[in-house]
Amino acid sequence: AQTVTQSQPEMSVQEAETVTLSCTYDTSESDYYLFWYKQPPSRQMILVIRQEAYKQQNATENRFSVNFQKAAKSFSLKISDSQLGDAAMYFCAYRSFPQGAQKLVFGQGTRLTINP
Amino acid sequence: GAGVSQSPSNKVTEKGKDVELRCDPISGHTALYWYRQSLGQGLEFLIYFQGNSAPDKSGLPSDRFSAERTGGSVSTLTIQRTQQEDSAVYLCASSLRGGGSTDTQYFGPGTRLTVL
Numbered sequence: 001a002q003t004v005t006q007s008q009p010e011m012s013v014q015e016a017e018t019v020t021l022s023c024t025y026d027t028s029e030s031d032y033y034l035f036w037y038k039q040p041p042s043r044q045m046i047l048v049i050r051q052e053a054y055k056q057q058n059a060t061e062n063r064f065s066v067n068f069q070k071a072a073k074s075f076s077l078k079i080s081d082s083q084l085g086d087a088a089m090y091f092c093a094y095r096s097f098p099q100g101a102q103k104l105v106f107g108q109g110t111r112l113t114i115n116p
Numbered sequence: 117g118a119g120v121s122q123s124p125s126n127k128v129t130e131k132g133k134d135v136e137l138r139c140d141p142i143s144g145h146t147a148l149y150w151y152r153q154s155l156g157q158g159l160e161f162l163i164y165f166q167g168n169s170a171p172d173k174s175g176l177p178s179d180r181f182s183a184e185r186t187g188g189s190v191s192t193l194t195i196q197r198t199q200q201e202d203s204a205v206y207l208c209a210s211s212l213r214g215g216g217s218t219d220t221q222y223f224g225p226g227t228r229l230t231v232l
Contacts, residue, residue: 104161
């Protein structure tokens, strides 16, 4: 079974600075997808960024980028120019390639605080 | 269009009572997922519906939990004889196809269940 580990229960960063959230995972599959979701106090999970394991290029979405290290099974999220609205719980998640189970496997989450 | 909606937003019940939680997916989405978010267990998969296929019930924690999806749209998660450990936020998600590199799970705001 796949597992996802987020070793940082809480992180904080000054507004406008850069922060990196860590995620590692364990799988025997060669093809899969990785995601970062954001959960603000409203509880609604919002997709931040996705990465296909077969792509070597790291995904980027505006101020959000990932550092995907397939051999190390590491998938960190970098948030640049942090904004107050980035404060939330961040979850790393894994999903198998289409032939496998389509459920998301989540890490325990990292609570990100932005200091003004 | 409208996102995934869930009702009720909050539910308080007494131990031993049955509860029903409702999920309205995004129109046209063929896949629907239920997850549970609790303090002790994090975010865990419960059940997955894809079109007319038999649902993947591998995440249901006990036979007190069941779910159905009527007409390929609305889904109801039923918990019978509720226990205090069932207290959690129950999240529903839907996706267009239930697989593929660009298939994204969109989440509802969840139902917070409290069992007294």
